[in-house]
Amino acid sequence: MKIEIKNLKHKYPSGGEALRGINTAFEGSDPIAIIGQNGAGKTTFAKHLNGLLRPTEGQILIDGESIHEHTTAYWSKYIGYVFQNPDNQLFLETVRKEFEFGPKQLGVPRHEINDRIDFVSELVGLKHRLSTHPFDLNATEKKFCTIGSILMMDPKVIILDEPTCGQDVEGNQRLTEIITYLKNNDRLCITITHDMKFVVRNFDQIVVMAKGQILMSGSKNLVFSDTKTLLESYVTPPPITRVGQALGLKDISFSKEEFIDHFTRRLHQR
Numbered sequence: 521m522k523i524e525i526k527n528l529k530h531k532y533p534s535g536g537e538a539l540r541g542i543n544t545a546f547e548g549s550d551p552i553a554i555i556g557q558n559g560a561g562k563t564t565f566a567k568h569l570n571g572l573l574r575p576t577e578g579q580i581l582i583d584g585e586s587i588h589e590h591t592t593a594y595w596s597k598y599i600g601y602v603f604q605n606p607d608n609q610l611f612l613e614t615v616r617k618e619f620e621f622g623p624k625q626l627g628v629p630r631h632e633i634n635d636r637i638d639f640v641s642e643l644v645g646l647k648h649r650l651s652t653h654p655f656d657l658n659a660t661e662k663k664f665c666t667i668g669s670i671l672m673m674d675p676k677v678i679i680l681d682e683p684t685c686g687q688d689v690e691g692n693q694r695l696t697e698i699i700t701y702l703k704n705n706d707r708l709c710i711t712i713t714h715d716m717k718f719v720v721r722n723f724d725q726i727v728v729m730a731k732g733q734i735l736m737s738g739s740k741n742l743v744f745s746d747t748k749t750l751l752e753s754y755v756t757p758p759p760i761t762r763v764g765q766a767l768g769l770k771d772i773s774f775s776k777e778e779f780i781d782h783f784t785r786r787l788h789q790r
């Protein structure tokens with residue numbers, strides 16, 4: 521599935537211009553992180569990708585077809601959006617009902633829904649909570665309930681808006697498993713996040729936004745080497761990356777192991 525974005529602009533009725541001409545395209549299954557300061561336009565941009573918001577100007581093409589051709593409900597089959605705040609998404613009495621809702625609307629057969637519930641509830645860690653009311657889940661579980669309900673529809677593309685908010689180490693590990701599962705099954709995961717440690721651990725493709733525009737996009741090596749653009753977009757690389765950069769190491773480090781390796785190599789070169 522290819523998503524093309526051409527000169528996308530968005531102006532909220534009550535506000536200023538949130539997107540000021542975005543041109544890019546997404547394809548394949550390499551997970552993509554969208555980063556940038558608060559108010560950069562990340563959520564506004566991502567909500568255009570399945571029609572939750574419509575452009576004020578410009579075009580979104582999905583496999584060559586204009587997003588205007590269909591309703592948001594139609595596009596949600598292909599591009600699922602997990603909201604930042606679970607309370608905006610959960611509305612049924614049990615986790616099981618939340619999981620069943622999407623595929624039922626899509627006409628997925630009962631036996632297939634049951635198989636998906638087995639698999640997805642295991643993946644998101646809610647197998648033992650299927651009969652629980654979503655509002656009785658803790659914050660981490662609620663987040664995974666919203667992710668699970670979107671995974672149940674098996675979209676080609678899944679957008680996660682700030683998935684690490686309120687997550688502990690275990691939750692972050694589970695997110696990594698979900699992102700890896702999506703990649704290995706030819707599904708594209710696009711994630712909005714402020715958590716740079718999470719970014720370097722899970723994403724090689726990065727889009728940097730500032731003031732309603734894309735300032736830069738590319739591999740994590742390329743993006744985190746461009747300290748000038750990062751400064752402009754108020755993005756701070758992870759601490760270990762900054763230490764390596766401050767020491768002037770030639771290769772960029774994203775983990776302690778990489779840092780030790782690069783640092784040792786430099787010592788031996790002297």
Ligand SMILES: Nc1ncnc2c1ncn2[C@@H]1O[C@H](COP(=O)(O)OP(=O)(O)OP(=O)(O)O)[C@@H](O)[C@H]1O
Pocket residue numbers: 532533534535536537538556557558559560561562563564565
């Ligand atoms: N419903 C709305 N009505 C009016 N203005 C809005 C609305 N939602 C967002 N904005 C404004 O649009 C701009 C972009 O906001 P957006 O939430 O897309 O940024 P963001 O990069 O996702 O920020 P954050 O990281 O804080 O979530 C901001 O100036 C914001 O105040």
